[in-house]
Amino acid sequence: MPVPRVSRWKPLALATATVLVGITVPATATASPTATASPTAAPAYDDTYYQDALGKTGTELKSALHTIVSDQTKLSYDQVWDALKTTDQDPANSANVILLYTGASRAKSASGGDQGDWNREHVWAKSHGDFGTATGPGTDIHHLRPEDVTVNSIRGNKDFDNGGGAVGGAPGNLTDADSFEPRDEVKGDVARMILYMAVRYDGEAGFPDLEPNDRVDNGSAPAIGRLSVLKKWNAEDPPDAFEKNRNQVIFDKFQHNRNPFIDHPEWVEEVW
Numbered sequence: 001m002p003v004p005r006v007s008r009w010k011p012l013a014l015a016t017a018t019v020l021v022g023i024t025v026p027a028t029a030t031a032s033p034t035a036t037a038s039p040t041a042a043p044a045y046d047d048t049y050y051q052d053a054l055g056k057t058g059t060e061l062k063s064a065l066h067t068i069v070s071d072q073t074k075l076s077y078d079q080v081w082d083a084l085k086t087t088d089q090d091p092a093n094s095a096n097v098i099l100l101y102t103g104a105s106r107a108k109s110a111s112g113g114d115q116g117d118w119n120r121e122h123v124w125a126k127s128h129g130d131f132g133t134a135t136g137p138g139t140d141i142h143h144l145r146p147e148d149v150t151v152n153s154i155r156g157n158k159d160f161d162n163g164g165g166a167v168g169g170a171p172g173n174l175t176d177a178d179s180f181e182p183r184d185e186v187k188g189d190v191a192r193m194i195l196y197m198a199v200r201y202d203g204e205a206g207f208p209d210l211e212p213n214d215r216v217d218n219g220s221a222p223a224i225g226r227l228s229v230l231k232k233w234n235a236e237d238p239p240d241a242f243e244k245n246r247n248q249v250i251f252d253k254f255q256h257n258r259n260p261f262i263d264h265p266e267w268v269e270e271v272w
């Protein structure tokens with residue numbers, strides 16, 4: 001039985017290889033421009049979405065980005081639940097979401113407020129500016145992430161800084177009385193979310209002007225620190241496929257605006 005199979009396999013394999021070579025050559029020739037225009041590649045948006053920001057620096061760049069990203073669809077706080085199930089879906093398991101700080105994959109259905117559930121973490125803590133969960137900064141999914149209820153509570157409204165003791169149930173995360181340090185894999189994500197919020201919210205529509213500073217213990221001030229540390233985290237942890245995909249899904253399906261610092265991490269240094 002194996003003999004006839006082998007004798008038939010050889011010519012088939014050769015024929016397939018020949019056909020593949022014939023197809024592959026022209027496909028490769030057109031692959032380069034297609035790859036450059038891929039939806040997750042920032043250059044595709046430079047001539048369109050970011051047209052009015054290109055070539056600018058400092059406060060001019062920040063102001064241009066504010067105008068660009070402020071054109072968006074807004075979600076209600078209730079709509080955030082379903083949105084996060086899409087934006088933060090586990091690429092390896094479509095029934096789950098990935099939790100920001102713990103990195104764990106947890107069932108989408110385990111959303112809620114009980115121990116073992118995941119809920120909606122405001123990376124820009126909502127008490128910093130006291131904007132609550134009315135439609136606006138408190139419902140902007142660019143900085144809202146699924147997180148374990150207990151770990152979310154441990155982070156609380158602390159500013160971000162290096163140092164502290166281990167966070168139970170969230171390996172790689174550290175905290176002390178006045179600050180929280182996320183695991184290395186999401187340090188840049190956290191920095192880019194905070195800086196997006198600073199650019200997006202400039203004191204309009206009754207909401208505070210959010211801005212980073214270099215302090216901890218900001219309390220209810222519309223500020224989050226520490227800027228010098230966030231800038232380092234942005235440099236150390238560049239955007240990966242998950243973060244870029246998240247930005248794209250928010251743009252395509254939900255808010256129709258982008259986090260410029262995921263597309264252009266170098267703009268962090270241009271603005272701050």
Ligand SMILES: [Ca+2]
Pocket residue numbers: 161162163164176177178179180216
């Ligand atoms: Ca501290």
Ligand SMILES: [Ca+2]
Pocket residue numbers: 184185186187188189237238239240243
């Ligand atoms: Ca990351």
Ligand SMILES: [Ca+2]
Pocket residue numbers: 197198199200201202203209210211
């Ligand atoms: Ca601002």
